[in-house]
Amino acid sequence: MADLSTARQQQVVATSPVLRQLPPASRFVLRGGPQALVAAVGALGLPRSDSPCRAVRNDGRAALWLGPDERLLLGTADAAGETESLLQRALAGMPHSLVEISHAQGAFELRGARAATILNTGCPLDLDSAAFPVDMCTRTVFAKAQIVLWRTGAETFRVETARSFAPYVTKILALAACEAMS
Amino acid sequence: MLLIDCPYCGARPELEFVYGGQAHVARPRNPAECSDEQWADFLYWRDNSRGVHAERWRHTHGCGQFFNALRDTTNDHFLATYRVGEAAPALERVARPRT
Numbered sequence: 345m346a347d348l349s350t351a352r353q354q355q356v357v358a359t360s361p362v363l364r365q366l367p368p369a370s371r372f373v374l375r376g377g378p379q380a381l382v383a384a385v386g387a388l389g390l391p392r393s394d395s396p397c398r399a400v401r402n403d404g405r406a407a408l409w410l411g412p413d414e415r416l417l418l419g420t421a422d423a424a425g426e427t428e429s430l431l432q433r434a435l436a437g438m439p440h441s442l443v444e445i446s447h448a449q450g451a452f453e454l455r456g457a458r459a460a461t462i463l464n465t466g467c468p469l470d471l472d473s474a475a476f477p478v479d480m481c482t483r484t485v486f487a488k489a490q491i492v493l494w495r496t497g498a499e500t501f502r503v504e505t506a507r508s509f510a511p512y513v514t515k516i517l518a519l520a521a522c523e524a525m526s
Numbered sequence: 527m528l529l530i531d532c533p534y535c536g537a538r539p540e541l542e543f544v545y546g547g548q549a550h551v552a553r554p555r556n557p558a559e560c561s562d563e564q565w566a567d568f569l570y571w572r573d574n575s576r577g578v579h580a581e582r583w584r585h586t587h588g589c590g591q592f593f594n595a596l597r598d599t600t601n602d603h604f605l606a607t608y609r610v611g612e613a614a615p616a617l618e619r620v621a622r623p624r625t
Contacts, residue, residue, distance in 0.1 A: 396534055396589070411589035412534055468527060468539040482535065485542060485587045 360518040362459065362525070366451040366502065370424035372417040372431065373410075376440030381415055387434030388417065388427065399481040399494055408481040408494060416492060416504075421446070449492075450510040454517060455500045458524045463493070463501060465520040466513075473498060489513050531607045534589045546582030548572045549594040550614070576600060580614050583607075 374384050382392060385400070385407050393400045399408045404423070408416040419427050424446055431442055454462060460471035466487035470476060481494035489512055492504040505513045528540040554560050554568055573579065579599050584592045596605040596614060606615045 396536075411591055414590065468541065483588055483590075484538075490587050 360521050362454055362456040362462065362521045363514065363518050364453050364455075365514075366453050368421040369446065369451060370419040370421055370427055371445045371449055371504075372427060373443045373445055374415045374417055374431070374440060375413050376435070376438065377413065380435055380438040380440040381413070383434045383438065384417070384431050384440075385415070387430050388419075397480050397482045399479045401479075406494075408492065410481075410483050410492070448507060449504050450507050452503045452505075452510075452514060452517070453496075453500060454503060454521075455497075457499055458521075459499055459501050462517060462520045462524050463503075465524075466516055467491075467493065469493070471495075486513055487516050528602065528604075530583065530595070530604055532585045532588060532591075533593045533607050533609045534591055535585060538585065538588055542585060542587040544584045544586045546584050546592060549580040549582045578605060578617060582610075 374381065376384075378394070385392060388402075388405050388407065390400045390402050390405060390407050393407075393409075395409065396412070397409055399406050401407075404420050405427075406418045408418065410416050417427065417431075424444065428442075428444065435442065456462075460476075463471055463486070467484055469482070469484055476495055478495050478498060481492065483490065483492050485491065486493075486503070486505070489505055489509040491509075491513065494502040494504070496502050503513065503517070529537045530540055530543050531537050532543075551568070551572070554564065557565060560568070576599060578596055580594060580596055582592055583595050584590070592610055593607055594610060594612075594614065595607045596617070597603065598605060605617070608615060
């Protein structure tokens with residue numbers, strides 16, 4: 345019985361019309377003072393922004409505000425080496441911590457008019473577009489797992505979660521989507 | 527749901543936060559000069575007040591920052607939140623929610 349139920353849930357994720365797995369990406373967590381953050385974001389060709397809970401993006405790269413001293417830097421999977429050398433050059437001599445977490449996390453995209461409703465089955469944030477506009481991003485919780493949520497479009501959300509939490513998060517999302525769409 | 531006003535992120539659901547104990551407990555500058563009573567007082571003794579209590583909270587599942595809050599222990603209302611290093615706001619200026 346257990347096998348049947350697992351198989352059914354995997355099928356639910358694979359066939360969900362609103363949920364899809366995003367391709368592998370390069371991910372870095374940068375922590376440091378304002379100087380280091382500005383230097384790093386500038387080196388990646390991203391616009392400068394200190395606004396809390398906002399993401400800036402340009403040409404396949406993005407910097408997500410996770411805290412006043414913390415940014416999540418995203419890029420394409422093949423840009424990991426280049427990003428690392430760019431950052432190391434820009435941050436030389438400045439106190440900071442730069443950790444590559446490309447393979448620690450997985451990303452999913454949830455799209456559609458009911459995307460916010462589906463997320464709200466496990467995430468207690470106000471996801472109305474007035475309270476959570478496009479390019480707002482934050483670390484938060486979904487059910488019992490920690491996620492990074494980024495609204496990439498009016499009806500599109502990017503969900504980043506630890507690789508080990510991914511089956512848990514996607515199954516709940518896909519099942520919630522089934523109910524929301526029916 | 528109880529909302530807590532993170533000084534960095536704004537109002538967020540309580541389950542993103544972790545309680546961090548009483549605020550403004552200063553570590554003695556020179557522990558070696560403390561008597562056992564003074565050191566035990568710093569390590570173990572905390573207020574257990576009925577009413578307004580200054581305490582530390584951490585926005586663990588958010589920006590990760592510690593901050594301080596004034597909370598009424600009788601009704602669990604958060605009266606104010608403020609950043610670490612700032613003085614606690616004067617209570618007469620804090621709007622008290624109706625109970």
